[in-house]
Amino acid sequence: MTDDTVELEARLEEAESFEPPESFVEQANVSDPEIYDEFEDNWPECWERAADLLDWYEDYDTVLEDDDAPFYKWFTGGSLNASYNCLDRHLDDRGDEVAIEWIGELGETRTFTYEELHRKVNEFAAALREMGVGEDDVVTMYLPMIPELPIAMLACARIGAPHSVVFAGFSADALATRMESAVSEYLITCDGYYRRGDPLHHKEKADKGVSQVDHDVETVVVDRLGDEYDHPMGADEHDYGDLVAEQEGAEVEPVERDAEDMLFLMYTSGTTGEPKGVKHTTAGYLSYVSWTSHAVLDIKPEDTYWCAADIGWITGHSYIVYGPLSLGTTSVMYEGTPDYPEKDRLWEIVEDYEVDIYYTAPTAIRAYMKWGSEYPDKHDLSSLRLMGTVGEPINPRAWKWYYKHIGHENCPIVDTWWQTETGGMMVTTLPAIGTMKPGSAGPPLPGIDAQIVDTQGEPVEAGRAGYLTVQKPWPGMLRTVYKNDDRYISEYWTEYSDPDADEWVYFPEDGAKLDEDGYITVLGRVDDVLNVSGHRLGTMEIESAIVGVKGVAEAAVVGGHHDVKGEAVYAYVITEEGYEGDEELYDRIVEGVEDGIGPIARPEDIIFTPELPKTRSGKIMRRLLEDIANEDELGDTSTLRNPDVVEDIQEKVQKD
Numbered sequence: 001m002t003d004d005t006v007e008l009e010a011r012l013e014e015a016e017s018f019e020p021p022e023s024f025v026e027q028a029n030v031s032d033p034e035i036y037d038e039f040e041d042n043w044p045e046c047w048e049r050a051a052d053l054l055d056w057y058e059d060y061d062t063v064l065e066d067d068d069a070p071f072y073k074w075f076t077g078g079s080l081n082a083s084y085n086c087l088d089r090h091l092d093d094r095g096d097e098v099a100i101e102w103i104g105e106l107g108e109t110r111t112f113t114y115e116e117l118h119r120k121v122n123e124f125a126a127a128l129r130e131m132g133v134g135e136d137d138v139v140t141m142y143l144p145m146i147p148e149l150p151i152a153m154l155a156c157a158r159i160g161a162p163h164s165v166v167f168a169g170f171s172a173d174a175l176a177t178r179m180e181s182a183v184s185e186y187l188i189t190c191d192g193y194y195r196r197g198d199p200l201h202h203k204e205k206a207d208k209g210v211s212q213v214d215h216d217v218e219t220v221v222v223d224r225l226g227d228e229y230d231h232p233m234g235a236d237e238h239d240y241g242d243l244v245a246e247q248e249g250a251e252v253e254p255v256e257r258d259a260e261d262m263l264f265l266m267y268t269s270g271t272t273g274e275p276k277g278v279k280h281t282t283a284g285y286l287s288y289v290s291w292t293s294h295a296v297l298d299i300k301p302e303d304t305y306w307c308a309a310d311i312g313w314i315t316g317h318s319y320i321v322y323g324p325l326s327l328g329t330t331s332v333m334y335e336g337t338p339d340y341p342e343k344d345r346l347w348e349i350v351e352d353y354e355v356d357i358y359y360t361a362p363t364a365i366r367a368y369m370k371w372g373s374e375y376p377d378k379h380d381l382s383s384l385r386l387m388g389t390v391g392e393p394i395n396p397r398a399w400k401w402y403y404k405h406i407g408h409e410n411c412p413i414v415d416t417w418w419q420t421e422t423g424g425m426m427v428t429t430l431p432a433i434g435t436m437k438p439g440s441a442g443p444p445l446p447g448i449d450a451q452i453v454d455t456q457g458e459p460v461e462a463g464r465a466g467y468l469t470v471q472k473p474w475p476g477m478l479r480t481v482y483k484n485d486d487r488y489i490s491e492y493w494t495e496y497s498d499p500d501a502d503e504w505v506y507f508p509e510d511g512a513k514l515d516e517d518g519y520i521t522v523l524g525r526v527d528d529v530l531n532v533s534g535h536r537l538g539t540m541e542i543e544s545a546i547v548g549v550k551g552v553a554e555a556a557v558v559g560g561h562h563d564v565k566g567e568a569v570y571a572y573v574i575t576e577e578g579y580e581g582d583e584e585l586y587d588r589i590v591e592g593v594e595d596g597i598g599p600i601a602r603p604e605d606i607i608f609t610p611e612l613p614k615t616r617s618g619k620i621m622r623r624l625l626e627d628i629a630n631e632d633e634l635g636d637t638s639t640l641r642n643p644d645v646v647e648d649i650q651e652k653v654q655k656d
């Protein structure tokens, strides 16, 4: 290193805040700081700005209906179709422009112009109709990152059938639970896919899942592996290729959907064992993701934009599929892993496709940082204009590394806090307006009334930590937990709301800190949800998978700090009489978790213990177990019923 670079490095290390470059501000979609006041002074009508980004069949009469709060309704009286907004309306001006650039695991590529994507979506929509899929029938998709996934989603949207996408890495059991809960009678899956060059036989998992569903299921199977895997087909199964071939050239008129009609369901983890079916609607969700794609991601139709998430999670729904396509841009979809075949794969893609905007998770950035800057340094990344992060808190060191080695100190970074339930981004700087502070997401977006409160619900002072809340509704919000309005209220609208006074406060179950500029640093979940590599996992779900393993009497799962994953799963297990905490049981527990949830929930370590630390009232002290996993100083153990067990466990952890 020269003296200059040492000095630069030191300056970057010390800097607490960064301003967006002038060149960025000049071209930004939103650059007037007045926007915050405009939204506040004109709330809720300010949200017309989001609705105006869409094409409507019927204009809405009312922006927000709050008579039945917290069952809010947005843009009522209006009607539209999401597939029309993401495809048809772009055909005249942008039909020949690329909608999806797909890059496969093995290096193969598929490019879909808006015209082509429109055709594929129409053909599959026609095929679904032919199969009998009607409006409001929930169609489950259990597909990896292949183009047929967004095609199927948009085909469903076209005929008004809500989709429920289940992450391909989830297990057969997880698929079955979700299909059962949504009473979903249709499944779109595939024979398999590649991971690091090796074929995975995905259909075996799908078959196992379907066999556990109580009702009949009709399945469509996409052939991804070709001759590599000759999968057997059952009587209720259709080959995707055959179905669409029969519909060649078919056109399906987009169904006019009411603003509040369901667009999709997405299952996510909560405090209790059962995943929640988060319901999103057509107008509120689509307008909100279009607006945030425009205002925060600064997407323009001529951009090449890349969100490196999986469509199986909300980030991919909102910011690979619906937001970017609604704005008519080019969205990159990458099937592979970041380090296959080499650790510079992503940067090669940025260079080759001249990617303008890149959006990823902190866990990925921490991995790149670990691999070293020589990989991005090999490539010309000067096409990048803006970068983003999502999914978990980003530590300032990773932020600065991203800023320097990927953005070359020339790209603003948006650290976007949001959730499956919020539909789209809620707390982040606007890239051309806000000063960036590494580690702090920023102020709430215009029109979003996010406040940090204490246990009494009173706003905290600057410098203090408390609980993040949202005090006014917003268009992208979930409408309910599917078929479970009670759970919607109890999960989100209980802690800080006052139903008697008709005051409703949304509680996302995150802790946060406020600074003197009103910036919010999100600290993480305050419920029993873990954030492993940006993925939300319920400790109860993992515990119930472990307790299902023969030989396990009791289990407690906690999160421990992990340099790359952020959090990792630690399981404390008590064995049943006659069983030993040996390697064999260890392996069966790992298998149990993989079967119950999926490899993403695999424990980092399993600690066998004769007892779990419990309070006098019999509650497991998870905080204590977390401290042990992190090898932190232990807090107060005086309320324990069985204080000795702590030492035993500590010894075991250290020994391992």
Ligand code: 6R9
Pocket: 268, 313, 314, 315, 389, 390, 391, 392, 393, 394, 415, 416, 417, 418, 419, 420, 421, 441, 508, 509, 510, 522, 523, 524, 525, 531, 534, 535, 536
């Ligand atoms: C979009 C998504 C939501 C949870 C959320 C919070 C954490 C997301 C964050 C962040 C700190 C950020 N989270 N973004 N924490 N800073 N920028 O990730 O949705 O899978 O539902 O997870 O992720 O804890 O409550 P989801």
